[in-house]
Amino acid sequence: xxxxxxxxxxxxxxxxxxxxxxxxxxxxxxxxxxxxxxxxxxxxxxxxxxxxxxxxxxxxxxxxxxxxxxxxxxxxxxxxxxxxxxxxxxxxxxxxxxxxxxxxxxxxxxxxxxxxxxxxxxxxxxxxxxxxxxxxxxxxxxxxxxxxxxxxxxxxxxxxxxxxxxxxxxxxxxxxxxxxxxxxxxxxxxxxxxxxxxxxxxxxxxxxxxxxxxxxxxxxxxxxxxxxxxxxxxxxxxxxxxxxxxxxxxxxxxxxxxxxxxxxxxxxxxxxxxxxxxxxxxxxxxxxxxxxxxxxxxxxxxxxxxxxxxxxxxxxxxxxxxxxxxxxxxxxxxxxxxxxxxxxxxxxxxxxxxxxxxxxxxxxxxxxxxxxxxxxxxxxxxxxxxxxxxxxxxxxxxxxxxxxxxxxxxxxxxxxxxxxxxxxxxxxxxxxxxxxxxxxxxxxxxxxxxxxxxxxxxxxxxxxxxxxxxxxxxxxxxxxxxxxxxxxxxxxxxxxxxxxxxxxxxxxxxxxxxxxxxxxxxxxxxxxxxxxxxxxxxxxxxxxxxxxxxxxxxxxxxxxxxxxxxxxxxxxxxxxxxxxxxxxxxxxxxxxxxxxxxxxxxxxxxxxxxxxxxxxxxxxxxxxxxxxxxxxxxxxxxxxxxxxxxxxxxxxxxxxxxxxxxxxxxxxxxxxxxxxxxxxxxxxxxxxxxxxxxxxxxxxxxxxxxxxxxxxxxxxxxxxxxxxxxxxxxxxxxxxxxxxxxxxxxxxxxxxxxxxxxxxxxxxxxxxxxxxxxxxxxxxxxxxxxxxxxxxxxxxxxxxxxxxxxxxxxxxxxxxxxxxxxxxxxxxxxxxxxxxxxxxxxxxxxxxxxxxxxxxxxxxxxxxxxxxxxxxxxxxxxxxxxxxxxxxxxxxxxxxxxxxxxxxxxxxxxxxxxxxxxxxxxxxxxxxxxxxxxxxxxxxxxxxxxxxxxxxxxxxxxxxxxxxxxxxxxxxxxxxxxxxxxxxxxxx
Numbered sequence: 007x008x009x010x011x012x013x014x015x016x017x018x019x020x021x022x023x024x025x026x027x028x029x030x031x032x033x034x035x036x037x038x039x040x041x042x043x044x045x046x047x048x049x050x051x052x053x054x055x056x057x058x059x060x061x062x063x064x065x066x067x068x069x070x071x072x073x074x075x076x077x078x079x080x081x082x083x084x085x086x087x088x089x090x091x092x093x094x095x096x097x098x099x100x101x102x103x104x105x106x107x108x109x110x111x112x113x114x115x116x117x118x119x120x121x122x123x124x125x126x127x128x129x130x131x132x133x134x135x136x137x138x139x140x141x142x143x144x145x146x147x148x149x150x151x152x153x154x155x156x157x158x159x160x161x162x163x164x165x166x167x168x169x170x171x172x173x174x175x176x177x178x179x180x181x182x183x184x185x186x187x188x189x190x191x192x193x194x195x196x197x198x199x200x201x202x203x204x205x206x207x208x209x210x211x212x213x214x215x216x217x218x219x220x221x222x223x224x225x226x227x228x229x230x231x232x233x234x235x236x237x238x239x240x241x242x243x244x245x246x247x248x249x250x251x252x253x254x255x256x257x258x259x260x261x262x263x264x265x266x267x268x269x270x271x272x273x274x275x276x277x278x279x280x281x282x283x284x285x286x287x288x289x290x291x292x293x294x295x296x297x298x299x300x301x302x303x304x305x306x307x308x309x310x311x312x313x314x315x316x317x318x319x320x321x322x323x324x325x326x327x328x329x330x331x332x333x334x335x336x337x338x339x340x341x342x343x344x345x346x347x348x349x350x351x352x353x354x355x356x357x358x359x360x361x362x363x364x365x366x367x368x369x370x371x372x373x374x375x376x377x378x379x380x381x382x383x384x385x386x387x388x389x390x391x392x393x394x395x396x397x398x399x400x401x402x403x404x405x406x407x408x409x410x411x412x413x414x415x416x417x418x419x420x421x422x423x424x425x426x427x428x429x430x431x432x433x434x435x436x437x438x439x440x441x442x443x444x445x446x447x448x449x450x451x452x453x454x455x456x457x458x459x460x461x462x463x464x465x466x467x468x469x470x471x472x473x474x475x476x477x478x479x480x481x482x483x484x485x486x487x488x489x490x491x492x493x494x495x496x497x498x499x500x501x502x503x504x505x506x507x508x509x510x511x512x513x514x515x516x517x518x519x520x521x522x523x524x525x526x527x528x529x530x531x532x533x534x535x536x537x538x539x540x541x542x543x544x545x546x547x548x549x550x551x552x553x554x555x556x557x558x559x560x561x562x563x564x565x566x567x568x569x570x571x572x573x574x575x576x577x578x579x580x581x582x583x584x585x586x587x588x589x590x591x592x593x594x595x596x597x598x599x600x601x602x603x604x605x606x607x608x609x610x611x612x613x614x615x616x617x618x619x620x621x622x623x624x625x626x627x628x629x630x631x632x633x634x635x636x637x638x639x640x641x642x643x644x645x646x647x648x649x650x651x652x653x654x655x656x657x658x659x660x661x662x663x664x665x666x667x668x669x670x671x672x673x674x675x676x677x678x679x680x681x682x683x684x685x686x687x688x689x690x691x692x693x694x695x696x697x698x699x700x701x702x703x704x705x706x707x708x709x710x711x712x713x714x715x716x717x718x719x720x721x722x723x724x725x726x727x728x729x730x731x732x733x734x735x736x737x738x739x740x741x742x743x744x745x746x747x748x749x750x751x752x753x754x755x756x757x758x759x760x761x762x763x764x765x766x767x768x769x770x771x772x773x774x775x776x777x778x779x780x781x782x783x784x785x786x787x788x789x790x791x792x793x794x795x796x797x798x799x800x801x802x803x804x805x806x807x808x809x810x811x812x813x814x815x816x817x818x819x820x821x822x823x824x825x826x827x828x829x830x831x832x833x834x835x836x837x838x839x840x841x842x843x844x845x846x847x848x849x850x851x852x853x854x855x856x857x858x859x860x861x862x863x864x865x866x867x868x869x870x871x872x873x874x875x876x877x878x879x880x881x882x883x884x885x886x887x888x889x890x891x892x893x894x895x896x897x898x899x900x901x902x903x904x905x906x907x908x909x910x911x912x913x914x915x916x917x918x919x920x921x922x923x924x925x926x927x928x929x930x931x932x933x934x935x936x937x938x939x940x941x942x943x944x945x946x947x948x949x950x951x952x953x954x955x956x957x958x959x960x961x962x963x964x965x966x967x968x969x970x971x972x973x974x975x976x977x978x979x980x981x982x983x984x985x986x987x988x989x990x991x992x993x994x
Contacts, residue, residue, distance in 0.1 A: 031065045037460050040114040040146075045088050048110060048144050048151055052175070057214040057296055061095035062105075062178040069099075071107065075136040087131050090138075093179040094206075105178055107131040108142040121145040121152050125170075132158055132168045140182075141168070142175045157182065170252045180251075180303040188250055191243035193309035204228075207301055215297040223292065229418055230291045231301055232310070234268045237275065239311045250306045251299065260302050261295035339368045339600065342671055342698075343632065343643075346706035347458060347598040350624065350645055350713070355381055355401060357455035362438040363583060363589065364408035367419035367728040369458035374423075375479075377401055401689040401915075403431055407449055411437040426924035439469055442477050453592045460600040461580035463639060468576040476573050480641045483572040484611040485546075487564050509535060511852060516994055519552045565618075566760075567611040581605055588619050592650040600628075603640045606762050613760035614656075620646040621655045622754070624663035624709055627764040634674045642763065645709075659755040663712055663737065664764035666748045671700035681743075704742035708749060712737045747771065766936075771918040775941050778915045784943035787900065793938060797898040798907065798939065804849045805887025816840035822886040823869040826861045829908060831874035833883060846882055853891065855883055858904040862911060864934060871910045871920045871937070875904060890937070900944050905954040910942045 025038040030046040031053075047067060051060040066772050071091045073083035083447040087107040109131070121143065128141035143158040155176070159169045173182050211224055238249045246252075268291055276595075291298065347369065353359045359373045381397045416435040423433065432803040434448055441447075475481030513532045516523050521529070521543060580602055587597050606613045616622065619697035626643035633639060636704040645663075649655050672678050679699040681689040689697045737749045752767040779786040792798040803821075812820070819825075819833040822843050832838060859876045863869040865888040876883070885891060894904045910916055919940040945951060 028409055029066050030058060031063055034066050040112040041088070041110050044112050044144065044146055044151075045110045048108075049089060051150070054176070056175070057210060057300060058178060059095050059210075059213075062093075062097065063089060063091045064099065065089050069104075069107070071131050071135045073134060075134055077134075085130070087127075091178050095178075102137050104135065104137050106140040106142060106176060107135055107138050108143045108144060113925075115286050116145075118147070119155070119960040121147050125154055125156070126202065127153075129168050132156055140176050143943060173251070174256060177300060177303050182251060182253075188246065188306075189244055190239060190241050190247055190309075193239065193247065193312070194307065195309060195312040203304055206703045207304060210300050211293070211297055215294050217294050217297075224447055225292050225418060227291055230268060230272070231264070231274050231293070231298075233399055234264055234291070235305055236310050237271045238267050247306070249302045255299075257295040257299040261298040264291065264298045264302065270544075289760050299989070324901075339365070340632070340670070341368065341372070342369045342700055342702045343600070343628075344372035345375070346702040347600075347643060348376045349703075351376075351456050351458065351596060351598040351712060352713075353377050353456040355384070355397070356405070358405050358407070358450045358452065358457070360407035360449070360454050360590075360832075361407070361457040361458045362409045362441075363459050363461050364410045364419055364433075365412075365415050365460070366494075367408050367423060367433075369460065370406060370408050370419070370423070373456065373458055374398070374402060374406060381733075387482040405450075407432045407434075407454075409434050409436050409438050411447075412436065438586060439579060440474055441586065443474075449590070453590050453595065455592060455595050456596040457587050457591060457595070458599070459583065459587065459597070461583040461602075461699040463580045463602050467579045469579055469582055470576045472573050475577055475582075478577070478582050479569055480581050480585050480612065481574055481577050481614060483570045483574055484567045485570055486611075487566055487568055513849065514553045519548050522547045522549070522552050522641050557768060565614075567614045567784055568706065578605065578609075581609065584612070584616065585619075587646075588648060593648055593650050595648050596623075597644070597646045597648075599644050599646070600641050601644050603642050603763060608644070610760060613762055616644075616646075616762070617754075617757070617760055618654060618655045619648075621648055621649055621658070621660065622662055622762060623713070624665065625762050625764050626705060626709075627664075629668055629670060631672065631674045631874070632670050634676065644762070655754070659753050661716065661751050661753055662757070664750045664752055664767050665705045665708055665709060666764050667701045667705055668748065669699045669701045669743075671698035671702075699743075701744060701748070704744050705748075708737050708739060708742060708744065712751075737892065762817060765921070772941055773916070775915045775919060775943055779943035782943065783946050785900065785946060786941050786943050788939065788941050790938040792902070792942070795898075797895055797900060797902055799893045799895070799934075801853045801891045801893070803885030803887045803889040803891065804852060805885075811841045811845055812839045813842075814840060819880070819883045820881055820886065821861065823863045823866045823872070823888050826863050826869070826874040826889060827872045829874055829912065831861050831876055831880055831883075846884055849884055849959065850882070853885075855881065855891060856893070858894070860894075860904060860908050860911070861885065861889050862892060862937060864890055871911075871917050873908055875908050890935075895941070901946075901948070901951060902944055903951060903955055905957065906945065906951050907942075909954055910944065911940075916940050916942060 026035040027038045027042065027046070028034070029036045029042075030049050036042050045065065049063060052063070053060050065088070067227045068086035068088070070079040070084040070086055072079050072082055073085075077083070088110045089108045090104055091106050091108075092099070092103045093105040094103070107128065109124045109127040111120040111127075113120050116123045124143035124145050128143045132138055132141045139158050143154045143156070145152045153175060155171050155173050156168050157171045157173075159167045171182065175650070176182055207228070208224070217223075231712055235249055238247050241247070249260075249268050251260055269289070273289055293301070351373070353373050353376055355377055357377075359370070359377075361367070361370050364370055378394075378398050381401070382391065382394050385394050385397065402423060406423070408416075408420065410416050412435075416433060420433045434446065436444060469475060469481070509532055510521060510529075515524065515529075524544075526540045526544055529535055529543065530537040535543075584599075584601070587599065591597060606616075624642060624643075624645040626645075628641045628643060630640060632641060669679065678696075681697045681699045684690055691697055737751065739746065739749060750764070750767055757765075758766075776786055778784070789798065793800060814836070818841050819832070820839040821831055822839065825832040825838060857878045857880075858877055861872075861874045861876070863872045885911075892907065894902055894907055896903055920937055
């Protein structure tokens with residue numbers, strides 16, 4: 007065909023002598039020739055009717071085929087096919103990815119020999135394009151096209167043998183069974199990335215199949231296709247597979263064979279999934295014919311029966327998206343986490359294992375895999391490896407139980423287990439929370455040895471039925487007792503939030519004693535409270551609470567929380583599931599569960615109940631991105647054991663493994679993250695696969711190794727209950743990517759306030775601070791100790807400011823968390839909120855901020871720990887309640903000044919400690935008063951302290967910035983120390 011106008015050489019044609027049209031694929035201008043118009047029509051047909059991905063196709067600028075396989079593509083003898091396509095959309099026009107070359111010819115230019123000319127040209131292309139597998143000749147001698155397909159079949163010597171075949175033009179990446187010789191025995195295990203393949207299938211369905219209207223429908227149909235493929239592979243080894251594209255097949259022929267296998271064989275052999283519907287026409291695979299053909303083309307060379315069962319789980323994972331599970335408040339548990347949890351729980355072949363909120367069964371599948379590995383090892387040792395499949399099947403039939411209330415989840419779970427082992431008898435569609443109402447109980451009478459779960463969690467997922475709530479201890483109200491966890495601050499009382507507390511204090515009710523002595527009518531008259539809130543507040547304060555606050559009551563040792571006889575109005579589903587799991591485990595049974603961190607922090611009675619009912623053997627701290635981009639929920643993994651009924655594990659002192667996972671193989675957008683070597687290249691494993699940056703596998707191995715060494719959690723505890731061979735065993739990180747500060751061991755007796763967040767027990771930041779203090783002649787003192795001695799006093803920010811009070815015309819700056827950073831308290835600029843002077847006058851009675859006071863931020867992920875100092879020019883100002891204000895009494899034995907405290911709170915050796923104190927409360931990070939637990943290395947160098955004070959004074963006077971002034975101070979001190987040491991060295 008004629009050269010394209012964008013690429014013609016000088017003198018080849020006269021400019022403007024030819025009318026132009028747009029190339030259908032690229033939109034570029036090309037000559038209006040009959041061949042170009044034919045090519046446009048054919049490319050449009052491939053994309054719109056055959057479902058080709060336009061990213062796999064290339065038209066202009068045209069591909070060049072060399073005159074010989076060894077020749078250059080830039081040779082003058084090179085020829086240009088009218089179109090080519092590659093084996094996938096990410097081809098980057100690579101020579102080794104080219105799949106098919108094509109040529110178009112028209113009667114207008116070639117007469118009746120047009121098609122013969124196209125065929126001749128295609129044969130030439132295939133002979134010289136070494137990587138191309140197929141060629142397509144297209145002409146207009148028939149309506150709408152005449153098409154011939156050629157294949158490079160290669161002869162016995164491996165030479166190219168271009169053969170005409172009776173197939174539709176192959177799909178990008180498709181391999182055709184040209185010689186019709188494929189038999190069941192020829193199918194190979196799947197050895198490529200199944201996630202990539204299933205992603206391609208999912209994307210194709212999304213783009214081209216109108217019958218799959220939503221992700222739920224698509225996931226179900228995919229499950230049915232997998233079951234059909236597996237059933238087809240059960241034929242005798244010498245038979246041809248039905249799910250294979252044959253010569254002469256169009257999409258309808260392939261789809262008919264798929265439907266026959268599904269209706270005649272799959273429906274009858276999988277009653278767990280399809281029931282026993284007498285009319286088989288009620289069931290069908292809803293994908294259209296082209297989609298069925300596309301899926302067959304992708305799977306036809308592989309045997310799923312020969313493929314490791316992990317493929318089946320990977321294959322399902324792609325289709326279980328947030329859209330499928332979001333309505334039920336369940337987010338998909340990623341495979342790496344499922345495998346890590348199952349590895350640590352380590353179920354044995356004789357264990358009953360289950361998941362009572364199973365979703366699509368990912369955790370159950372991982373548990374089955376662990377048992378499968380143990381069975382294989384045992385059978386190899388016994389010389390009976392051929393029994394492995396049978397043993398796994400029997401294990402699933404007798405010991406694996408899955409329950410979920412969502413119909414689609416049960417369908418997919420059954421299908422996945424059927425695909426893995428050909429059986430799924432113990433999968434039930436029921437609401438586990440209403441277990442006490444079930445007409446029949448199909449769960450094992452001895453209950454469970456191992457339970458897995460990622461409990462449903464999300465907005466609105468609460469149980470409100472009083473009949474159900476009263477079946478659970480955690481369905482009742484729990485009250486703080488007179489211990490340390492009783493109500494002491496106003497905000498500890500139910501019904502009093504920060505704003506209500508401000509209203510009460512403005513009305514001169516300073517503490518819970520003042521409130522307790524008031525009448526309900528008096529409180530109700532306070533603006534913003536009202537009658538119902540007043541009654542709720544008074545109900546939550548007892549005489550004993552007030553006596554404890556004022557030191558008038560008798561101290562009694564008691565539990566920090568007690569259950570009342572008041573059933574709650576509602577309770578989080580995930581909290582009720584925690585109690586259900588305790589009920590369902592046998593004594594000594596263990597559970598591995600994903601649990602919302604906020605329940606362990608905000609709902610503090612839950613953490614108390616948990617430690618009272620379970621032995622907590624390990625906790626993993628999961629990063630924010632674990633379940634992103636589908637949800638931002640902050641979660642932990644708990645590894646629990648149910649003790650005997652007469653044991654209170656809260657009173658036992660046993661070691662707890664604490665692990666902090668920082669990398670999970672993907673980022674916040676769900677995109678994969680890969681390990682890189684020192685040169686920046688992606689690391690690959692022995693099989694050439696990219697290795698993800700994922701701490702979960704290493705953390706699982708380290709946790710399990712520690713359990714085995716301490717005889718903890720795994721079923722080899724001594725009969726006398728002494729579960730530890732060596733309770734001081736240190737986790738072994740050798741050969742892993744984990745850092746020392748990601749793993750620690752704490753004893754149950756060291757757990758403070760029932761806090762079960764691993765980062766709160768990281769000792770490495772404190773040890774680094776201790777070492778730094780020794781090296782720099784500093785005294786290491788905990789901030790709380792300074793407060794107890796009166797050296798530092800902490801005040802809570804004012805808060806209580808209403809939005810309607812904000813105006814740029816007002817006089818008083820109101821400092822929120824974003825206004826404190828880089829040693830500064832920002833009181834100028836458009837972003838500073840300002841309130842009326844009368845608001846300041848009424849608030850300063852609580853706290854009047856002074857020059858030298860230090861702000862420290864307590865809430866907000868990006869702001870926690872920021873500090874700033876108040877200068878005279880800042881006064882007057884108010885602070886948000888999310889800030890604390892620290893005031894130094896400079897008459898102290900530590901020679902601590904505000905400038906030194908400001909410097910210390912901003913140093914890495916302190917902020918690293920503070921990072922470990924963060925907790926996730928509902929939707930925001932919060933450090934609360936835990937910042938007071940940090941250790942400060944107070945410098946003893948008098949000159950250094952003097953320089954810091956001068957730097958602060960200069961900033962107050964407007965010279966330079968505080969950051970520039972003090973950044974180099976520690977370097978100067980170190981240099982002075984080094985000089986002094988040099989002077990003290992004896993002369994040679």
